[in-house]
Amino acid sequence: MLAVDEVTIPEHVYGYPDVAFGGYVAGLLASRVADDAHLRVDFRRRVPVGTPLLVTAAESGGYALTDRDGTVLVEARGSAVTIDLPPAPTWERASTHTEAALPTRRPTDCYGCGSYCAPGKGLRLYPSVLDDRIVAAWTPDAELARPDGTLSPENVWAALDCPGGWAGIELLGMPRTGAVTAALTATRFAPIRAGEDYLSYAWPIGAHGRKFTVGVAVTTADGSPCALAEALWIVPRSTSGAGDPN
Structure with a gap:
């Protein structure tokens, strides 16, 4: 190479x-x-x-x-994503749920879901369980944007990572500490822009031993798809020194 x-x-x-x-x-x-x-x-x-x-x-x-x-x-x-995109929750329901769940979250400085992160130093995306999915209403901070107002690929792919970890933990029984992303396959449909409202949601696909497979999506507030991913999370045989999911 x-x-x-x-x-x-x-x-x-x-x-x-x-x-x-x-x-x-x-x-x-x-x-x-x-x-x-x-x-x-x-x-x-x-x-x-x-x-x-x-x-x-x-x-x-x-x-x-x-x-x-x-x-x-x-x-x-x-490589193309082969899973289907399930319907998004309504913005009204997701935003009400996210606001209500935020005070109960354990504060962390995880780049994806950490509430300790200052604007521009993390996505500040706060997923939690709603029915059979992990859901968050999300408005990306202006500090995350490039000059044209869109999020970079680094931040778009980051938004497809953390919610999947929480889907594994909350909906598939994945251990709360130690698991890591082993593979992430994503398809992007439209840019994600700072200051606009989006729905982030993740759902379980399956679990086998130490491996947990989930789907993750980001859509506009009205449900139009922006990005879709299938993620494989794995629990290493040794999980010493682990913290929150990445």
Whole structure:
């Protein structure tokens, strides 16, 4: 593989302490793929924050993230999502639910769902159980936007990560600590813009041993799809030192 450039995941972009937030890393690779709207990202090893890493191009047309020694940490390649998109909840119901559930959340600084994150330092997306799904009403902060007002691929893919972890925990019995994103396959339909209202929701697909599969979607407030993902979460055989889901 041929090195393309050097990147460093910002130190605040984590789910577990010192471990880069999986969806953000996936989006970083997606931003380099020509057809980044249909992509599968596989996580081989945990990615550190605040450490120079290399993005490399593969002959297949995909990309990989490696450490300075060439060890592959994450790989990305073209692949389409094959799951169906279930109907979105109404904005009114989701926003009422999110507002009511927020005071009961355990505060964290997770890049995806942490309420300790300042605007622009996290998605501030707060998913919780509503019926048979994980749901959040979400209005991305202006500080997350690029100059054109849209969210970067890093933040779009990050929004497809954290809700899936909560679906695994709350709806499939995945352990609350230790699980990590093993693979994330996503399809993007439309840009996500800061300051506009969106629905984030996730649902269970299946569980087998240490593996948990979930679906995740982001739609506009009226239910028009923006992004859809299928995520595989896995509980490592050793989960020492784990914290909140990434």
